[in-house]
Amino acid sequence: MKHIPRRTFIKHGAMAFAGAALLSPQFTHGRPAKKIRLGFIGVGLRGRAHVASALMIPGVVIPAICDIDKDAVAETQRILQKAGLPEAKSYTSGEHDFEHLVRRDDLDGIIISTPWEWHVPMAVAVMKAGKYAGLEVPASITVEETWELVNAHESTGSHCMILENACYRRDILAVLNMVRQGRLGEVVQLEGGYLHDLRHVKFNNGKQPYGGGVEFGDKGFSEARWRTQHAVARNGDLYPTHGLGPMAEMVDINRGNQFDHLVSMATKSSGLHNYIVDNGGKDHPNANVVFKLGDVVRTMIKCVNGETITLTHDTNLPRPYSLGYTVQGTKGIWRYKNEYEPNEIYIEHESEDHKWESFESYLAQYDHRLWKEFGAEAEKTGHDGIDYFVIKEFVDAIREQAVPPMDVYDAAAWSVIGPLSEQSIAQGSAPIKIPDFTRGKWKNRKPIFAL
């Protein structure tokens, strides 16, 4: 029986750095690997984790990196040096210096791991420069810029892959195998979410990433510098794609199916204010900050083929980590219980009546070919190995000059749930139509993810 590996690194959305930069292998199957030249915009904690993953993939070289923070660039150069690689050309001259990096003629793809508000301008610039964009999550934060992303792809022919690592979880890929083989019957209902106490990520003392104070914005460090402001200004599902991406793949969204509309509802906002008072005192200036983000936001999405997907965003209250997945069909139901115990499954006429059974034997039976082939290598990287797969698949798409497995339409459909959930909440949980970013092409597009 194989256990789902426990998380050895920091959870999604918190800053994950896998640490060990390994010497880039330049051979694959005994043959020299074709060189793939990657640039990086944003080498904070997440960008550096991607650098470490990229260096594990045969043939990857890193000629250029960009960050407005010189310390982040210096840390990245140390990773390259440790791997025995030459120093990368660095771009550190202000917020628009990335525009110089994207124009270099020695890059095939560029990985973007910056604050959310920079994602679309940077990805559009990369596509306009004729390169593959690998874009962190969420891809976009407004409806208008989501269209900009799609339009940039369509006008340039360049690709943008959303780096949604949760889609490569070992359990998710095994369940996807089961769904594709009809083991759960016709899928009817799905759930997912991001249920992660981020209070120590949203606040710190400006010196370290996790806690130690109640500062944010200019006085914060890493995500506290920019993420917390979204909780001040916005009320919606701010981080939909870890929960939604894997569920969208289960029901072929953009490839034979489509999101139709959503409704969203938020609780009151208490968690962040209480954290500031408890840890900084009621007289701390941040105790006066009013947070718009409800502590728990729930969104229901209706798909055109009839399924519903319930999404949860729960990041302001104490709780154990979870991604809250459920896949329910006409023959059975699978659920991710939590990160620390085996998932559970119930299959009619196979499981004991009314009893969940452990998913472990199913995981072994339906383990995905990606994990069988690359699992040992993958587990050296962050988030139990999924970070390896997302970068490997990005590099493979470049190598083959192919459409990435999670393309610009996936990036758009999954990410736009954020701003649309804001609209629904602002209108008293009104139903909001979800745009068809494929402009009808979803009817004929065929699944390509993890085949």
Ligand SMILES: NC(=O)c1ccc[n+]([C@@H]2O[C@H](COP(=O)([O-])OP(=O)(O)OC[C@H]3O[C@@H](n4cnc5c(N)ncnc54)[C@H](O)[C@@H]3O)[C@@H](O)[C@H]2O)c1
């Ligand atoms: N998929 C996951 O599991 C996962 C995990 C963590 C973070 N993320 C995503 O990765 C992204 C980055 O998160 P992080 O934790 O590394 O944050 P971070 O704050 O540690 O890093 C962001 C970096 O971007 C740099 N930056 C900001 N503006 C810039 C600009 N104009 N030009 C160049 N560099 C700029 C900052 O200086 C910083 O070094 C976010 O989109 C986040 O949602 C995803």
